Amino acid sequence: DPVTVRERNDVAHRGPKVRRVADYLRREAIRGTFGGGFPTEGELAAEYGVSRNVIREALTQLRAEGLIDRRPGRGTSVAHRKVNYRIDELRGLRESFHGSGAGEVVNVVRDVAFVPAPPIVADRLELLSGAPVLFIERVRHVDSVPFSLDRTYLTEEAGRGIDGADLENNDIFALLEGALGTPLGESEYLIEATAADSDTARELDVPAHAPLVLMERLTRTRRGTPVDLEFISLRSDRASLSARGSRPHDPRR
Secondary structure: OOOOHHHHHHHHHHHHHEEEEEEEHHHHHHHOOOOOOEEEEEHHHHHEEEEEHHHHHHHHHHHHOOOOEEEEEOOEEOOOOOOEEEEEOOOOOOHHHOOOOOEEEEEEEEEEEEEEOHHHHHHOOEEEEEEEEEEEEEEEEEEEEEHHHHHHHEHHHHHHHOOOOOOOOOOOHHHHHHHOOEEEEEEEEEEEEEOHHHHHHHHHHHOOOOOEEEEEEEEEEEEEEEEEEEEEEEEEEEEEEEOOOOOOOOOOO
């Protein structure tokens, strides 16, 4: 049957509601509100003041994201809790999650080798192109589930200091401070959305082209010397990034 103008308008008006409700439910699921299971579609519709069709479409969206499970006769539940990763505190993954209830962090080391610095790495670490850097690749698991694929490049001095260290049971930040004899200072971040290539998908146990968060992190010592450049591919269904910010001072006010 042909679609009526009214039906087209209903769909057009429903779209923004679905997006808003999906945003609300996503945040509540990440916060752990639905740890005991989701309310019924009717209860959610009453709570948010929308139709059951809107609730159904919002839940379908969250299911497609991998955040929830929906099974006939068993209702809707959170597939797995996202882990909140604070990026405004310069901590390793183990340090970040210690005592948080997020689960045990396990590192699987895929590669460790000195390699010539690729141009982008040399530029970010303020080295000559082709200078030796220590390359480390690890798959990091949280609560027995793959969380991120980390590709790390360390300056030669930093790399020599931790080459042969126990990378499976230690954060690189802690090892670096011990090897360099100086505290780390600040990090710069570049964060963007990306899709998993076939190799990354296999390592992280996600479908090819699954959405990921790609985080580039450049870390310096307190003296301002760059020592550590990382490219971290995070499963978007497992990681939630958070940070604090403040409005810069305006001298005109």
